[in-house]
Amino acid sequence: MNLLSHLINGLSLGSVYAIIALGYTMVYGIAKMLNFAHGDVIMVGAYISFFAMAGGYHPLIAILLAMLVCTALGVSIEKLAYKPLRQAPSLAVLITAIGVSTILQQIALLLWGSNPKVYTSLVPNHTFSLLGGKVNVSLIAIVTISACIIIMAALTWFISRTRTGKGMRAVSEDKGAAQLMGISVDGTISVTFLIGAALAGVAGCLFCSTYTLIMPTTGAMPGIKAFTAAVFGGIGSIPGAMLGGILLGIIEILGKAYISTELSDAIVFMVLIIILLVKPSGLLGKQVQEKV
Numbered sequence: 001m002n003l004l005s006h007l008i009n010g011l012s013l014g015s016v017y018a019i020i021a022l023g024y025t026m027v028y029g030i031a032k033m034l035n036f037a038h039g040d041v042i043m044v045g046a047y048i049s050f051f052a053m054a055g056g057y058h059p060l061i062a063i064l065l066a067m068l069v070c071t072a073l074g075v076s077i078e079k080l081a082y083k084p085l086r087q088a089p090s091l092a093v094l095i096t097a098i099g100v101s102t103i104l105q106q107i108a109l110l111l112w113g114s115n116p117k118v119y120t121s122l123v124p125n126h127t128f129s130l131l132g133g134k135v136n137v138s139l140i141a142i143v144t145i146s147a148c149i150i151i152m153a154a155l156t157w158f159i160s161r162t163r164t165g166k167g168m169r170a171v172s173e174d175k176g177a178a179q180l181m182g183i184s185v186d187g188t189i190s191v192t193f194l195i196g197a198a199l200a201g202v203a204g205c206l207f208c209s210t211y212t213l214i215m216p217t218t219g220a221m222p223g224i225k226a227f228t229a230a231v232f233g234g235i236g237s238i239p240g241a242m243l244g245g246i247l248l249g250i251i252e253i254l255g256k257a258y259i260s261t262e263l264s265d266a267i268v269f270m271v272l273i274i275i276l277l278v279k280p281s282g283l284l285g286k287q288v289q290e291k292v
Helices: 003-033 038-054 059-085 090-112 139-161 163-173 173-178 185-210 220-233 240-259 264-276
Strands: 127-130 135-140
Touching: 003 038, 003 139, 003 163, 003 185, 003 220, 003 240, 038 059, 038 090, 038 185, 038 220, 059 090, 059 135, 059 185, 127 139, 127 264, 135 139, 139 163, 163 173, 163 185, 173 185, 185 220, 185 240, 220 240, 220 264, 240 264
Parallel strands: none
Antiparallel strands: 127 135
């Protein structure tokens, strides 16, 4: 039954990756840019919730504060750093994103120091025994998986049913045609950053509830792995981001359990390379043919 326990832990970790990957894939799908500062927005959300709970606030209030601050930060980054580069080459945007990531880490270092802080879990440290005690499931794993399912369902409904969501799909398909139909491309991209940053705030709280140390570089590796998950599932595909995140979490946990804890990250990226060699667009991605 150890395998079942590892699968549940993999689902929990993969759910966090999936929530983060949704931010990457939405921004890429609509703005056609890679926001490598997304991982550091996760770190900011974790710090905000940490200090809120340290100040005596309820965990739900701490999560809301983290989402609020991350939303403001994400929209500000888009307005100040990315909007002026809307027509710039993709390399310029990529370098800017790396620069924004470095700036956020350095600001966090100045504000909160380099010493790791012990994050207080959002939920009590309870463990449930299933199948006669053969399988143990932590409460934070149940909360994380449930949060991922709820977020995915809400986001799918928002994209397919609301006017703003339909506008986002239109901008993703053809910005010029969307503008002719009266859709604000800049406004749509700002909404996309807003949603992605809010999800980053939630992901930061959930990730640090499981892996309890928080520092200025906390968001770096989860951000890279979530980007990997988005590519794995098919960058630009919302279901692909969720599928990629879940699979990535399971592969990482199983790699740690049955192969090597030191090589688990290498195994994750090796699987990604194999998938991309077989299907370059990712598991659920669509192959786009460019017209010459």
